[in-house]
Amino acid sequence: MSERFNLLTPGHSGCAGCCDALAAKYVLMGVGEDVIVVNPTGCLEVMTSPFPNTAWNVPWIHSLFENGGAVASGIEAALKSLGRKGNTKIVGIGGDGSTMDIGIGSLSGAFERGHDILYVCIDNEAYMNTGNQRSSGTPLGASTSTSPPGSVSYGNPTHKKDMTRIMAAHGSPYVATTSIGYANDMIRKVKKAAETVGPTYIHSHAPCPTGWGFDSSKTIEIAKLAVETCLWPLYEMEDGEVTQVRKVKDPKPVEEYLKAQKRFRHLFKMEDGDKEIEKIQKQADRNIEYYGLNK
Amino acid sequence: MSTNTVNPKDKSKMVVVEGSYATAHAVKTARPNVISAYPITPQTHIVEELSKMVANGEIPGCEYINVEAEFSAISALVGASAVGARTYSATTSQGLFLMHEALFNAAGMRFPIVMTVVNRAVSAPINIWNDQQDSISQRDAGWIQIYAEDTQEAADMVLQAYKIAEDKDVMLPVMVCMDGFILSHVYEPVILMDQKEADEFLPPYKPENILDPKNPKSFGALGDPSCYTEFRYSIEQAMDVALQKIEDVAEEFKQITGRYHGGLIDGYHLEDADVVLVSFGSLLGTMKDVVDDYRMRGEKVGILKIRSFRPFPVEAIRKALSSAKIICVIEKNISLGRKEGALFTELKSALYNTENTAPAIGYIVGLGGRDVLPRHIEEIIERTKTVLETGSIDSESSFNEVKEEFL
Ligand SMILES: Cc1ncc(C[n+]2csc(CCOP(=O)(O)OP(=O)(O)O)c2C)c(N)n1
Ligand SMILES: [Mg+2]
Numbered sequence: 001m002s003e004r005f006n007l008l009t010p011g012h013s014g015c016a017g018c019c020d021a022l023a024a025k026y027v028l029m030g031v032g033e034d035v036i037v038v039n040p041t042g043c044l045e046v047m048t049s050p051f052p053n054t055a056w057n058v059p060w061i062h063s064l065f066e067n068g069g070a071v072a073s074g075i076e077a078a079l080k081s082l083g084r085k086g087n088t089k090i091v092g093i094g095g096d097g098s099t100m101d102i103g104i105g106s107l108s109g110a111f112e113r114g115h116d117i118l119y120v121c122i123d124n125e126a127y128m129n130t131g132n133q134r135s136s137g138t139p140l141g142a143s144t145s146t147s148p149p150g151s152v153s154y155g156n157p158t159h160k161k162d163m164t165r166i167m168a169a170h171g172s173p174y175v176a177t178t179s180i181g182y183a184n185d186m187i188r189k190v191k192k193a194a195e196t197v198g199p200t201y202i203h204s205h206a207p208c209p210t211g212w213g214f215d216s217s218k219t220i221e222i223a224k225l226a227v228e229t230c231l232w233p234l235y236e237m238e239d240g241e242v243t244q245v246r247k248v249k250d251p252k253p254v255e256e257y258l259k260a261q262k263r264f265r266h267l268f269k270m271e272d273g274d275k276e277i278e279k280i281q282k283q284a285d286r287n288i289e290y291y292g293l294n295k
Numbered sequence: 296m297s298t299n300t301v302n303p304k305d306k307s308k309m310v311v312v313e314g315s316y317a318t319a320h321a322v323k324t325a326r327p328n329v330i331s332a333y334p335i336t337p338q339t340h341i342v343e344e345l346s347k348m349v350a351n352g353e354i355p356g357c358e359y360i361n362v363e364a365e366f367s368a369i370s371a372l373v374g375a376s377a378v379g380a381r382t383y384s385a386t387t388s389q390g391l392f393l394m395h396e397a398l399f400n401a402a403g404m405r406f407p408i409v410m411t412v413v414n415r416a417v418s419a420p421i422n423i424w425n426d427q428q429d430s431i432s433q434r435d436a437g438w439i440q441i442y443a444e445d446t447q448e449a450a451d452m453v454l455q456a457y458k459i460a461e462d463k464d465v466m467l468p469v470m471v472c473m474d475g476f477i478l479s480h481v482y483e484p485v486i487l488m489d490q491k492e493a494d495e496f497l498p499p500y501k502p503e504n505i506l507d508p509k510n511p512k513s514f515g516a517l518g519d520p521s522c523y524t525e526f527r528y529s530i531e532q533a534m535d536v537a538l539q540k541i542e543d544v545a546e547e548f549k550q551i552t553g554r555y556h557g558g559l560i561d562g563y564h565l566e567d568a569d570v571v572l573v574s575f576g577s578l579l580g581t582m583k584d585v586v587d588d589y590r591m592r593g594e595k596v597g598i599l600k601i602r603s604f605r606p607f608p609v610e611a612i613r614k615a616l617s618s619a620k621i622i623c624v625i626e627k628n629i630s631l632g633r634k635e636g637a638l639f640t641e642l643k644s645a646l647y648n649t650e651n652t653a654p655a656i657g658y659i660v661g662l663g664g665r666d667v668l669p670r671h672i673e674e675i676i677e678r679t680k681t682v683l684e685t686g687s688i689d690s691e692s693s694f695n696e697v698k699e700e701f702l
Contacts, residue, residue, distance in 0.1 A: 050516065059511045073367070073371045078329050
């Protein structure tokens, strides 16, 4: 295990309690050494690759912010042509911004074409590298640097985009949601995704202490709360069908999760903030119902 | 006087094919590993021809990727090139513009991608016809840019482009630019690239650095202020190396195929010319016809053909123009806000700080596919002669034709 940890060495410049570093480590633990990593622009890329240093002990390429899917496609096609594909897995690791917003076209193309790649979205629910701006991964009510609460705003006005389902709709043989709060579950799913031939997708929830406003020692705790409140359901889909769901016996009220983070603090102070919290609770309830989380 | 020579004994090998086909065929003989494709007029015929060749197994092992956008067409080649593949794509105009960000990235990472740019005007207004604004606007991307005069040259340049790009001291992507419709859609007699000659000319691509799980390397690192300048500087050095390499490769190509289209530049009745016209691309064909007429009348008019726009062959141009009495640049692009074409600006800057004090004027012609006829070239030559005779330039740069009714 310790040897595998070293595929991403410590000594990078991530913040204390950084979710991206943790997630990337779990990905490499699940995938192993026979890998080529494609890493679009974002916190992970910046903090691990200041020339002439690198934290990566696997082949790694960063090209641009919005082309991870295409770069991975090209690598896979080239390895096939060169007769070097073997069992090498091409793994994209991108943030929510690069995956769900600016790079979704490129990723959609790669999945539709059926390349043998695994793509992992490390979803810290905002553009963290540029200072916590709102993305389509930002949840309802969250305050970010471009979705602040104000006299006529409760923060981010929309729910998260359901990216995992979008990827499943491409005909992917395997998609799964994971959380950095559940390391073994995440590593197992990554391994399964890597071993599945074809375009597979992992969407990992990844709480960011700096952006979300909680103590850096609490990354795992917050990640677990998202799952325990059913705001982040953990499930697997094979060929478009939900095949596995992680049950949550006694779902906690969403307040427990929201209270623990500065980005939702305004909801507890503003007039009618409770109505916004109700909407968020409704989202959790829908998840409970839809995925049968408490059954 | 040289230019576009085909060995006479090879004339029997000529076949009449579309320009796009000749290029696609040349690509095939380069044995690419990965081709990415996206449709856009007037480029589409090239990738359609290539798809047929791949479908028929004529390019063994080649992966043909039907991407969802040009941005991914170039990005896929970045990935493919990073693992050591020989790569090709073709595009034009809006497609090339969509690639813009990734063009710089490909050059910065030193990937020897070869791409044909079928030159077309840019929107707005939308216009599918030929001018050269698209590739000219990518001037500073770090790509080598070669402009072809005819379909034979466009096809032959594909092979030469790989050899230049993949040189270990160059390692830069190359655009082979050919005029839309005028070259891409025209049926002309050409000699199709012979596979044996192609193999003799172009060795397999064996890069020093690749992404390989057995020997992990990081590509595309963050370059902070302490090292960024040096990365850019080394691209400039590679451009310098390319200046010689472009000449050498043209010679090597001639040795093997008997065909030669010029090196960095080429001349037509240039040596003793008083009036020198400068241009690139298919305009040169029309210009040569007109110059022939002038020569028949004993007038010393000649042509400087620019093949390489990047790297810009400053020394070669200075030498070629050293005895010109007047210079006139004719081109199909405009740098808006400067009221002249990019070649004219570059040419004047190349002559600055030299002994050469010949006056220079520029003409913007053929934008958005407007025909440039021999009489237009004649008019331009006549106006150029007037400047030489009177010694006064009333307009340094002009449009050769502007219709009042549309203003
Ligand atoms: C085309 C383009 N637009 C914007 C940027 C600026 N940019 C760099 S990283 C980044 C945010 C990355 O967000 P995300 O993908 O969520 O990753 P994170 O940093 O949050 O892990 C942005 C906006 C860029 N590099 N390229
Ligand atoms: Mg993010």
